Amino acid sequence: MCLTFAVKGTNVLLKEILYLIQKDLVLEWRQKYALNGMLLYVGSVVFICYLSFGMRPNILVPPVWNALLWIILLFVSVNAIAKSFMQENRGRLLYFYSIVSPQGIILAKIIYNTLLMLLLAIICFVFYGFVLGNPVEDVPMFLLSILLGAVGFSTSLTMISSIASKAANSSTLMAILSFPVIVPMLLMLIKMSKNAMDGLDRSASLDELLTLLAINMIVVTVSYILFPYLWRS
């Protein structure tokens, strides 16, 4: 009896999540200004870096190239994810409050933001490599680190953005709250992608990979548990 309820519960949750992701995708597609804005943001930042480094490709040494890419990705993700809760208006939030569970909302937002970040990160990587030269030797491994980065940034930033959206000056707060939380992840990612750039043996990055997965799992679990308390206000 209990088991059937549990199964039914997960089914409902899954349906809710799928529905909410679909809703976010449709909304994003209809109001293209947000997505186009982010794409333009990525393009401008990469181009500014190109101009600042004297308009010569391959001038950057690999560690600087790597660090710069991750800093760009960090700022892009903070900006892209900050709006995930701020753009929802009050009426719509009240409507959701009455029909879906908070767990469904946070998981749907995390998955949706992961997809968005993945798209932005890959476009950013391609454009950045195109403009500033691409010294990466082990591209699949580098893409894996970008995938993990997109998942990690979106999991932790989604929760932070829901916290920040409750406060008065939310855009400043978003940056202050998220940077210290995201730094351990960023350090792991930079190390892992540096290994991929140098074409080291893949087993060298195993430690970082497992730690990143563990951090992601902690963050998703904590978000899942804590979000209902935020949602109530």
Added chain:
Amino acid sequence: MKKNWWKILAVALLVYTVVAGMLTDVPRLAILNETIRNLYFHVPMWFGMILILLTSVVYSILYLRNPSVKNDVIAYEAAKVGILFGVLGIVTGMEWAKFTWGEYWSNDPKQNASAIGLLIYFAYLVLRSSFSEQQQRARISAVYNIFAFAALIPLLFILPRLTDSLHPGNGGNPGFNTYDLDSRLRMVFYPAVLGWTLLGFWIINVKSRLEILRQRLYETV
């Protein structure tokens, strides 16, 4: 008097720590020399900070389960005392690093991790001050406190073990326990940890009682 035995114990232990820490014999080791006495002041700060921040998180969890002013105030005051211990830990550590490693800040993963940990709690204070309504402030900052603590644990315990560190016990350096934390150091070190931690809890106790009384006063006026 019966309830306050631990405060007397804290004072006695701290007096003992300072007197014995400065006067007793310590092992003669190269490079460390007399600075090894900092073991009684620098290391207990981190033990105390972790325990006090843990208290803060526990009271945040309690607040989410049972929203009362008391839980919120204790979580807040504990976070502030945790920051105080963290700053003292960094300052004593930098002083020690200047004499043993040659520089105040030598890009050691534990130094960086502690600096980031402090940033998290400064962000907590900023977050708290950006709400005007008391209940909302208490609940949302409790959520951030728990979230940040969960993100801080991998930072403090896992990251330094993955990379090389100048601290003992990391990156191939032997820990203090293996050979040089001999029984003479232990005689002062363990009381010092207990004493400083008790002092921290005493500060939390006094400050949160004061804060609760102040809030009650505002309510009645």
